[in-house]
Amino acid sequence: MSSDDLQSIVDELAERLQRSVAIDDPSIRLLAASRHFGDEDAVRVKSVLNRSVSSEIAEQALSQGIAKWTQPGNVVLGLEGCLPRLCAPIRCNGLLLGYLWLIEGVPPLDEPQIALAAEAATRAGIVMYRRLLLHERSKARHEAILRELVSSDSATKVQAIEDLRAEQLFSEHAVCLQVVAVQCVGNDGGPTAPQEVALEVAVEDGLRTVPEDTYLTVAHRSRAWILLVQEQSPSRAQLDALSHRVRSRFASLTDGTARVVIGIGSVVCRLDLVVDSYNQALLAVRTATLVPTTGGVARWGELGPYELLLRMPVENLLAASHIPALDALAKEDGQGVLLETLEAFFDYAGDVRRTAEHLLVHRATLYHRLKRIERLTGCSLDSGDDRLTLHLGVKLRSFASMYHGDTGPAVG
Template identity: 50%
Template sequence: MSIDELQLLVDDLAGRLRRSVAIDDPSIRLLASSRHFGDEDSLRVASILNRAVHEEVSRPLLALGIGTWIKPGSARPDVPGSEKRLCVPVRCKSLLLGFLWLIDSEENPLTESDVEMAEDTASRAGIVLYERLLRHERSNARRESILRNLVSSTPEVRTQAVEDVVTDQLFAPRPMLYQVIAAQRDTAHSVEASDDIAVQVAMQEALDTLPTGAGLMVADKSRAWILLAFENIPTPQQLKRVTERADYRFRQLSGRDSRFVLGVGDTVNELGAVYRAYRSATAAVRAALLVPSLGDVARWGHLGPYDVLLRLSRDEIIGATQVSPVKALEAADKQQVLTTTLGAFFDNACDIRRTADLLRIHRATLYQRLKRIEQITGCSFDNGDDRLSLHLGLKMKSIAEAHDSSIG
């Protein structure tokens, strides 16, 4: 089916109802609209002229939860001069593919029969859009395969993928810089399949914030990543716009407490090095999942000690914790008082006053605890290497515990 069939459905419903009809995509960007019957308001006219509504309008509409609706409902845009609307979700196989809108004014209210006809049209529109989605996915299959090969662990596969990128003209032939942004939702707290769809839609729409041809996406259930191509080094503002859009759309579509994190990798100057950008981006995602204090957007190269520690595998990290002096401290400190004190001491740059204030204890008590830590671990705070061993031991301990509780 072609998109023209969507227009035919809209025109048919409009003719039967003698009302203007519009269908938007899930981001409230116009896909098809009918002619007017004198019922249009300023918002409908602006939508047709701009092919979308401003974010000041779409944000509160989406905040109503229309992305999770399975039945028609009323929505009133917070725009002067706009009328109440009937919003009919356009779905197929449980996928949200758009919204069908009818203006429902007090002067000309919709009847039950009108709503039923709108539901029927939305159902048929869902089939049209679903088939278009399938065609789009088939056309993307080769590109996605090439991208997966581009980050393969096998050098020969990567070399062939670079040739395929050039042959298929996936990016401009001139020299480019490449950046990978990876995303993952925390599956430890949510197993909803719809959240996986939210990840994919969020990343695709984040990609759409850039000029056409600037990037490609790979999605795999709860994970996705995009490869971006720039002529110049991407600015922090450009990358922030992409990550903020992805985060915003995921939270709109998920409607749950599922945690969604993003990782920004290194910038590389050739296709053959994209696998390095990919690995650093996925490592940044791993850091964000394992260490919540880093925030929901982590950038490789800005993770402090985790830039180094997360180069180790899970088994290597757990193995290192077994020989760390912190292991002895953990065994002797059943209430975790000394371990908490040590963490606060390092987090405050070994400043006695700030640490004591944070823990709400007397400085003499802090000195006693630090002395006890030295006795248990055999380390001295006057020795730089001993301090480093204790600090790294704490960091590896937190990562190992996060592995066990989250994704281990």
């Protein structure tokens, strides 16, 4: 086994100290572990079996500031059955790459043993930094190929297909391809740096729900997209698990001022058709952004009339969004309260109770607003034609606002 291998570093230190050793990545996910010497506790055993620890344990460890450490220190988690630990941060060129862990036993670790742990962490840092450089180069190469794969230029797309085949990234039997688009929304001024990092971490974490070596990703600031490549179409349960994990992970890493929405394209069977799934996923993301009833996740093929609206040429959509009745309403609705009320009323199929709950208003207030909307628009909400006109108009206005801003989900 090479001395430049993480496992050999862990095993060598464990044999010298006669204590079990483990190395985690910066998110407290296990990368390597030695055999046990009778010093293990329930947390170590579980982490080896599951290759990770619970979010509660990870958060407790990180809350002690270990991400800023430059020297080994003691960590006491205060959980039942969890022994104190020595944590040696793994760094190289100023980057935090992980943590080396030793369980404190009897007798406690002395200074020479701690120095050996620090030396092993330094060696591990060099190994992990080399891996990081190789990974980043490979990632950049694959991102470039994916961008070219969905290019509008035929020659560029053909070259991308040839490059993907030459890379031999996937099984020759993998014939089901599907794009999942991810978008960070909620910040008028664009995502903050922590939110950009949170999005990449969330996507990476979400991909742990799918088999390894069955995907490629592209990420840029507030946007990302994933190409799933499998022998069979990803199941609904798989896509639900991926979507849920990305959204929940992003929420746990941010302050709630932004959220993540997801659009899922259809399955295609050839690389030259990936662009179709890609475009569908982007349109689905727009729907997930604008339609609350999607729950933040929209699938192409399940969007109903929104698929027709989103296929309209931009200039036609912008022109159609100017409906006289809604223009009159907007003129008198300085804060946009009435338009918001009308959209919610339609989103909840005219259900007064659910609409009022969504808007956090009393039903009497909602009825008052609806009457005012009828007066200002000259439309009756009891008329099917008037409701259809207003409902389409509200959605067209929302979609038009997406094109006016710079919040589209395209990743190129």
